[in-house]
Amino acid sequence: MTASNAFGSGMVIQQRNLVEQVADFLTQAIISQHYAPGERLSEVQLARDLGVSRAPVREAARLLESRGLLVSQPRRGFFVRALDAAELNDVFDLRLCLERHALARLVENYDAEKEQALRRQVELMCEVALNDSDSRKIEEDLVFHRMLIAFAGNRRLLRTFDDITHELRLCMALIGKTHADPDSIATCHWALLDALASGDREQCREAVDYHIGVARDYVVQGIGEAS
Amino acid sequence: MTASNAFGSGMVIQQRNLVEQVADFLTQAIISQHYAPGERLSEVQLARDLGVSRAPVREAARLLESRGLLVSQPRRGFFVRALDAAELNDVFDLRLCLERHALARLVENYDAEKEQALRRQVELMCEVALNDSDSRKIEEDLVFHRMLIAFAGNRRLLRTFDDITHELRLCMALIGKTHADPDSIATCHWALLDALASGDREQCREAVDYHIGVARDYVVQGIGEAS
DNA sequence: CGATTGACGACTGTCGACAGCTTGGTATCG
DNA sequence: CGATACCAAGCTGTCGACAGTCGTCAATCG
Numbered sequence: 458m459t460a461s462n463a464f465g466s467g468m469v470i471q472q473r474n475l476v477e478q479v480a481d482f483l484t485q486a487i488i489s490q491h492y493a494p495g496e497r498l499s500e501v502q503l504a505r506d507l508g509v510s511r512a513p514v515r516e517a518a519r520l521l522e523s524r525g526l527l528v529s530q531p532r533r534g535f536f537v538r539a540l541d542a543a544e545l546n547d548v549f550d551l552r553l554c555l556e557r558h559a560l561a562r563l564v565e566n567y568d569a570e571k572e573q574a575l576r577r578q579v580e581l582m583c584e585v586a587l588n589d590s591d592s593r594k595i596e597e598d599l600v601f602h603r604m605l606i607a608f609a610g611n612r613r614l615l616r617t618f619d620d621i622t623h624e625l626r627l628c629m630a631l632i633g634k635t636h637a638d639p640d641s642i643a644t645c646h647w648a649l650l651d652a653l654a655s656g657d658r659e660q661c662r663e664a665v666d667y668h669i670g671v672a673r674d675y676v677v678q679g680i681g682e683a684s
Numbered sequence: 685m686t687a688s689n690a691f692g693s694g695m696v697i698q699q700r701n702l703v704e705q706v707a708d709f710l711t712q713a714i715i716s717q718h719y720a721p722g723e724r725l726s727e728v729q730l731a732r733d734l735g736v737s738r739a740p741v742r743e744a745a746r747l748l749e750s751r752g753l754l755v756s757q758p759r760r761g762f763f764v765r766a767l768d769a770a771e772l773n774d775v776f777d778l779r780l781c782l783e784r785h786a787l788a789r790l791v792e793n794y795d796a797e798k799e800q801a802l803r804r805q806v807e808l809m810c811e812v813a814l815n816d817s818d819s820r821k822i823e824e825d826l827v828f829h830r831m832l833i834a835f836a837g838n839r840r841l842l843r844t845f846d847d848i849t850h851e852l853r854l855c856m857a858l859i860g861k862t863h864a865d866p867d868s869i870a871t872c873h874w875a876l877l878d879a880l881a882s883g884d885r886e887q888c889r890e891a892v893d894y895h896i897g898v899a900r901d902y903v904v905q906g907i908g909e910a911s
Numbered sequence: 912c913g914a915t916t917g918a919c920g921a922c923t924g925t926c927g928a929c930a931g932c933t934t935g936g937t938a939t940c941g
Numbered sequence: 942c943g944a945t946a947c948c949a950a951g952c953t954g955t956c957g958a959c960a961g962t963c964g965t966c967a968a969t970c971g
Contacts, residue, residue, distance in 0.1 A: 915968105916969075916970090918967090926960100929957105938948090941945095
C-alpha cells in the first residue's frame with residue numbers, strides 16, 4: 458500500500474510501530490479465517506515469519522487480547538478466540554445496550570448536518586452492497602453504526618463500541634455471508650433515520666431493538682449452522 | 685494474604701507473573717496518588733526501582749493503558765491518566781447505560797437467592813462505612829454494583845463494567861472523601877433492591893437513574909473542586 | 912495391556928544490550 | 942538580547958539470548 462504526500466508519490470513514511478503492523482497483520486489473518494478459531498499461535502514462529510523479533514509480536518498479541526480477538530493462557534501462549542453462541546449473544550446484547558443509549562442521547566441534539574451525513578453513509582452502503590466484497594460491506598455497516606455512536610457525543614461510549622466492533626468483525630466474518638440485498642439494507646437503516654428524525658425517543662428505541670435484534674438473530678443462526 | 689490447603693496453612697505457591705505484580709504495584713501507586721495525574725513514568729527507572737527488567741514493566745504498563753489508568757505517546761512513554769470533568773461525565777454516562785441494562789435484565793429473573801446476597805452486601809457496606817478506610821468503602825460499593833451486573837447474566841457486559849471500574853476507582857480516589865454516612869448508604873441502595881423486588885421495570889430504571897446520577901454529581905463536583 | 916514415569920523438544924517469561932528518537936540545555940549568530 | 946542551531950543525556954523501540962516450564966512421546970513397571 459503506497460500513499461501520496463507533500464513530497465511526491467510513493468514516498469511512504471515507514472515509521473509506524475512494528476507493533477501496529479503486526480497487530481494489523483494478525484487481525485487480518487484472524488478475520489480472514491487464515492487461523493482457525495482456537496488455534497494456537499507461536500510467538501517464535503510468528504516472529505520468524507514476519508521477520509521481526511518476539512517483542513513486537515508479543516505486544517501486538519496482548520493488544521489483540523484486549524480487543525477480544527485472542528485469549529492467552531499463562532505459560533501456554535495465545536489462542537485465536539473461539540466465540541460460541543452464548544458469547545455472541547452477550548456481545549449483541551451489549552451492543553443493543555450501547556446503541557439504545559446512543560440514540561436516546563442523539564435524538565436530543567439531532568440536526569440536519571448529522572442527518573445528512575448518516576443518509577450519505579446509507580447511500581454508500583447501498584452502492585457497496587451491489588459491487589464490493591463482503592468485508593467491505595461489513596466495514597461500511599460498522600461505519601454507519603459508529604457514526605451513530607459518535608454523534609451521541611460520549612467518547613467513552615464510542616471506545617467501548619470500538620472494542621466490541623472487533624468481536625463483531627470476527628463473528629461476522631465467521632459466518633461468511635452477508636445480506637447483500639441493497640433494498641433491505643436501505644429500508645432497514647432508513648427506519649432508524651426516520652425514527653431519529655421523528656424525535657420520538659420511544660420510536661428510536663423500537664427501531665434500534667428491531668435493527669440489532671435482526672442482526673443478532675442472523676449472526677447467531679449463522680454460528681449455529683457453522684459449528 | 686495467605687491461604688490454607690491440603691498441606692496445611694500458609695503454604696502459598698508464589699508463582700504469579702512479574703507482570704501482574706508490577707501491574708498491581710502500579711495500580712496501587714496511581715490510585716493512592718503516589719504519582720500525580722499527567723506524570724510521566726520511566727520504564728527504566730521503574731524497572732530499577734522494582735528490581736526487574738523493562739519487559740514486565742512495559743507489559744504491565746500496556747495492561748494499565750488498556751484499563752484506562754495510563755496513556756501512552758509513541759516514543760515518549762507512559763503518562764498517568766488525567767481525567768477531566770467531561771471524561772468523568774462520559775464514564776458515568778456509560779455506567780448508567782450499563783446498569784440500566786443490567787437491571788432491566790436482572791428484574792426478569794430475580795429470585796430470593798440473589799436478593800439475599802445483595803442484601804447481605806448492603807449490610808456489609810453499612811458496617812464498613814462505620815469502621816474502615818475510604819478505599820475499603822469504595823471497594824465494597826463496587827462489589828455491590830458488580831453483583832448487580834453479574835446477576836444480569838451477560839459476561840461481556842460484566843467485562844465492560846470491570847473496565848470502567850478501574851477508571852471509577854481512579855477518580856473516586858482522586859476526590860478523596862466518600863459519603864461515610866451508613867444511613868444514606870443503606871437507604872440509597874435499598875431503594876434499588878426495593879425496585880428490583882417490585883418487579884417493575886420502570887421503577888428499576890428510575891432507581892438506577894437516581895442512584896448513578898447522585899454518584900456522578902458527587903464525583904464531578906469533587907473533581908471541579910480538586911482542579 | 913494400561914498406567915506411570917522420565918526425558919526430549921518447544922515455548923514462554925524474563926533479561927541485558929544497542930540504535931534511533933526526543934528533550935532540555937548550551938553555544939552561536941544576527 | 943532574542944532566536945536559531947547544535948549537542949549531550951536519557952529514553953523508547955527492538956533485538957537476541959537464557960532459564961524454567963509445559964506438552965509429548967517413548968520406555969518402564971504393575
